[in-house]
Amino acid sequence: MKDYYKILGVDKSASQDDIKKAFRKLAHEYHPDKNKGNAEAEKKFKEASEAYSILSDAGKRANYDRFGSAGAGAGFNPGTGGTGGFGGGFGGFDFSQFQQGGFGGNFNGQHVEFDLGDIFGEFFGGGSRRPRKGKNITIDLQVTFKESIFGIEREISTGKEKFMVKIPAGMENGQGLRIAGRGEEGAGGRGDLIVRVWVEESSHFRKEGFNLVMDLAIRLTTALAGGTVEIETLDGKIEMKIPQGTSHGEILRIKGKGVPMTERGVDGRRGDILIVTHVEMPRKLSKNAQKLVEDLKKEGI
Numbered sequence: 661m662k663d664y665y666k667i668l669g670v671d672k673s674a675s676q677d678d679i680k681k682a683f684r685k686l687a688h689e690y691h692p693d694k695n696k697g698n699a700e701a702e703k704k705f706k707e708a709s710e711a712y713s714i715l716s717d718a719g720k721r722a723n724y725d726r727f728g729s730a731g732a733g734a735g736f737n738p739g740t741g742g743t744g745g746f747g748g749g750f751g752g753f754d755f756s757q758f759q760q761g762g763f764g765g766n767f768n769g770q771h772v773e774f775d776l777g778d779i780f781g782e783f784f785g786g787g788s789r790r791p792r793k794g795k796n797i798t799i800d801l802q803v804t805f806k807e808s809i810f811g812i813e814r815e816i817s818t819g820k821e822k823f824m825v826k827i828p829a830g831m832e833n834g835q836g837l838r839i840a841g842r843g844e845e846g847a848g849g850r851g852d853l854i855v856r857v858w859v860e861e862s863s864h865f866r867k868e869g870f871n872l873v874m875d876l877a878i879r880l881t882t883a884l885a886g887g888t889v890e891i892e893t894l895d896g897k898i899e900m901k902i903p904q905g906t907s908h909g910e911i912l913r914i915k916g917k918g919v920p921m922t923e924r925g926v927d928g929r930r931g932d933i934l935i936v937t938h939v940e941m942p943r944k945l946s947k948n949a950q951k952l953v954e955d956l957k958k959e960g961i
Contacts, residue, residue: 664711664724672725676716683712687858693802705800709856712834794846798854803827805862806894809872809919818842818853825855829920830870833859864892870919870931875938876912878902883939884961893917893933900935908939 665672668682686708688694695701714720797818811829815822825839836856843851865872878889886904890897895917902912911934918931945953 662707662711664715667707667711668715674715679712679715683708683716684861691802691858692800709834791848792846793848794844794851796843796851796854798856800856800858801825801827802858802860803831804860805865808833808857808859809867809894811920816853816855827855827857829922831857831859833857865894867919868934870921871934872918872931873934873936876935877938877940878906879940880942883907883937891933891935902937906937906939908937910937911935912937 665674668674668679668686670678670682674682687705690701690705690708692702692705695705714724799816799818801814801816803812803814807827808831809829811831812827813824814827816825823842825837827837831837834856836854839853839855841850842853864874866874872894876889876891881887882889882902883906884904886906887902888899889902891900891914893914898914898917900912900914906912914933914935916930917933921929921931942949
């Protein structure tokens with residue numbers, strides 16, 4: 661049984677934040693783009709991705725803690741009824757996707773396609789088999805924070821062919837993009853290509869829905885008297901007005917400079933930039949500054 665906690669280097673009591681930080685560290689260290697041709701690094705990257713897909717999900721983590729890796733992804737529950745020959749039923753699989761003799765489900769964070777003709781033919785004998793599609797191909801693609809916000813077109817290589825792929829605006833870190841018919845050849849047609857997108861962290865922005873949030877340090881004098889500061893946005897630098905009497909922790913808003921609400925912002929609608937102010941308090945005061953502060957006290961400030 662795989663020890664997902666050991667793979668990420670965290671304790672079983674680790675918080676979701678600890679798990680996320682541990683995965684980001686490993687993903688940064690072993691990412692294929694930084695370790696081209698290193699099979700061991702690729703293996704560790706995939707193991708870390710698999711571990712994170714389970715431990716970052718509360719339900720999957722609970723199943724894993726109880727049943728181990730065999731039940732983590734598929735929602736295995738030996739207490740449920742079902743077909744006895746399958747050891748407790750098809751827990752976690754969605755029969756609503758039953759089409760033309762097949763159904764799909766998620767196992768260990770990956771979409772798995774099943775052919776009912778193959779399954780019942782194997783267990784009970786007989787049954788018709790249809791040609792299998794080729795295997796899916798999964799590749800990892802790293803993009804900058806800005807590219808994930810606005811979307812981008814990238815050339816993808818699967819080894820046998822190269823083609824352009826459109827990465828939609830607003831992609832989340834670790835999100836997958838499925839491209840039909842770009843996988844391996846098979847008797848039943850080609851499989852699909854799964855592009856797993858990894859987003860580099862921004863040095864000063866974090867995304868919350870359609871808004872971008874950033875922290876801004878301002879001087880005490882600016883907070884008291886107001887002023888202007890230069891802000892670096894994803895669209896370039898702008899001058900922003902700091903109102904007189906701005907408090908520590910106050911949120912200022914720059915409208916329409918956040919995440920596009922539609923792909924590539926076709927209709928122009930975007931979220932906002934939310935700026936959380938942090939008033940810097942001086943550690944030492946000169947004699948003149950101390951005198952000025954005393955004068956302010958007399959003014960009741």
